[in-house]
Amino acid sequence: MKKYQQLAQKLIDQIELGVWIPGDKLPSIRELVTTSEMSFVTVGHAYHLLESQGRVIARPQSGYYVAPKADNLKPHPVSQVNQDEAVDINTYIFEVMQAGKDPSIIPFGSGFPDPLLFPHQQLNRSLVHTSKTTSALSVINNLPPGNIDLRQAIARRYAQQGMSISPEEIVITAGALEALNLSLQAVTEPGDWVIVENPCFYNALQALERLRLRALSIATDVDEGINLEALEQALIDYPVKACWLMTNCQNPLGFTLSPEKKRRLIALLTKYKVVLIEDDVYSELYAGRDKPLPAKAWDTEDMTLHCSSFSKCLVSGFRIGWVAAGKHAPRVQQLQFMSTLSTSSPMQLAIVDYLATRSYEQHLRKLRRTLSSRKKSIGQILQRHLPREVSIHYNEGGYFLWLELPRNLDASELSKKTLAQGISIAPGKMFSTSDLLSHCFRINTSWEWGEKEETAAKTIGEIIRRMIIQSQLSGQV
């Protein structure tokens, strides 16, 4: 192949890879001469060849542009290559979540709250304000454990609830997810036993898998939460290192543990010297009069790492969370320092600025009201459109509903069918290591419902009805 043909082929490769897309201006002849070390004549030849093949369009006085795409020239993204590999739980979860990225899908399966509920404008104002007033050197102040003003603001929110947490115990993280992962890693070694709820937040299962820990799933009731008798039995039978729980507005079930149960939980874990990793990202979204305390409030032995974030109640895209890690804070800091170094400083500063405007409480009140009323009305609509064989478990707080199909039906099957109709749901299999909850699914009720969503609810209802009939027919055979 001649030099100009090689160059032309390279440009075709780049177009097929998506580096340049139809309509993009390609590098000028002069630029290519510099970077490729070929002559003007050679580069010119390459472009003429591409033009003659209809791959580029020459615009006089302007340059060469990528031609509109013909159907047989589709790029082959790398991500398609691996889709046929063996599916494990992570791949399954990842696929369900990736489906949610498609804006045409109705996101009942999403874990995120409707971002339109967030104070986008005020946050931007804070971002603009801080970026205008901070110096280039401020980066250093935001290294682990994170910006001191932000840690202090978080400590004060604990203080509002009567909890005394030093800013020194708090590490700022990339959302609660990094906080939870670092906490788990700080207190375990590969091979250790860790207790989780069944069902639990799927990231707990993923984190355990990633850190090569062994999971003990404890039966967890949709209204009452974790079964403390089963928990104690597990603590007796296994050398458990840590326990990862959600105590307020649990995901996916929605319950909030009573104060008495939180007290008993802590007493139990203290007795067996087991660290509690408390995932508490939804407590700002409580529906009642007072914000529920975390279990950490009952902990007098500094054995709870309390993880939370602003992602569910203020802004998800900033990726700002934290852990109140007590004596484990230095280890958590070190682990962060080794893995992501730190959280981005403009994001930390913008949240400090926003919190200082004092409009946070007002925003939260409005958010709680909206989420609460949406959950109620969506619950009613679902009741209307789903067959009565489906149980809808209603819990106050948060923005999830937990639904149960008849036991012989598979919610993963339902999920596949609804996704084919452009509707995502979150099937029980995502939240459990066992098959006990494969007939359940979670619905996100944070989004505003219109006609499209109500039609989607009807569609789900029809699919379930057909699944019920089919299962009856196959039962008769």
Place this chain on the structure above:
Amino acid sequence: MKKYQQLAQKLIDQIELGVWIPGDKLPSIRELVTTSEMSFVTVGHAYHLLESQGRVIARPQSGYYVAPKADNLKPHPVSQVNQDEAVDINTYIFEVMQAGKDPSIIPFGSGFPDPLLFPHQQLNRSLVHTSKTTSALSVINNLPPGNIDLRQAIARRYAQQGMSISPEEIVITAGALEALNLSLQAVTEPGDWVIVENPCFYNALQALERLRLRALSIATDVDEGINLEALEQALIDYPVKACWLMTNCQNPLGFTLSPEKKRRLIALLTKYKVVLIEDDVYSELYAGRDKPLPAKAWDTEDMTLHCSSFSKCLVSGFRIGWVAAGKHAPRVQQLQFMSTLSTSSPMQLAIVDYLATRSYEQHLRKLRRTLSSRKKSIGQILQRHLPREVSIHYNEGGYFLWLELPRNLDASELSKKTLAQGISIAPGKMFSTSDLLSHCFRINTSWEWGEKEETAAKTIGEIIRRMIIQSQLSGQV
């Protein structure tokens, strides 16, 4: 203890923990009545008690404020508790890095370039611009693998060097550090052997330790880089899974591998089917005429994960990096999805906006010129002030100098002594699993030098002279 005494004690606890600092306005009586569920009288009593103890100051018509701190009321930050624990390499590195956070320390040991060299104003303009123009829903577009415009902009920079990398192969990460960690995790299992350079970037050692991998350190020359014969011997003797190298402006030594050596490196790794994790964060800071290619440019088997970032050449606080991971991209995405979820969306968008202004190249040219001239002149100053027993290794590109003390001296010892004088250096021990380089240290030359820095160089010279004399005396005994 009575109720009002309990409340007063809680407020004292919070003040001692640093939740409230001297001068802070404390919660109003009304707020405390609401949150503590005590009566107005009780809360009032508590504040009177604190006032009588001199802990708070009452300001009429305004509220209660924390009194100035008396010396015996110092808070006891948690981080002090663990300082006496057994020191491992990570704790050592962490301490050296934490010392750099103190703005009074002269940061010769820092790994960061002088942030004043970054286009702070233009970046802020981009941040302001994007925050004004993006919708709340943009968050979804920035989930792993990251914003498509940013991935495309990065793919185009590869294309400028003649490399064809699809945006689909690129995952946006929290700096290169997350990219490297995720890459390493994507291609290894705990217990696997991984090759690193000796000396190498200390985060490589930390990452290996964190992921419970086994390190094989290969002798690496200050000018020529890794010893390929030693590398091949290691590949023959051990079942090596991956090789983590810096090919351009290596940290800490500063060399750039020749194109021929990169080609041979790739040929060797291809022969033994070993994945290359290429840490290439400094290649934009080359000093010569053309940006050096990464070793990945010679890779035809898709076995190189190329990691880089904007942290060393544009802005460190944003924490935006990437990996061009080829066929490993889906696994890297999944691992990110499990550990930090994603990179913050305003940071990604601001960099896209900045890159679109086309001032990046101009900034880079200026940055390279400044770094290059500072390195030269600081090298000369050091030459003048350090005893001639110290060898200064000069390499083009990047902003580090590598210095060698006489072999019997310990640079960690020197580091302790200079730190006591308010000067940090980065001792060889940070970059190596062996003791072979304990007499070496790294100096950051990116900062502007004035009188203070020159005096610091003199101080280092004097300390070294004294160490040489002491070692001679003890040698005579």
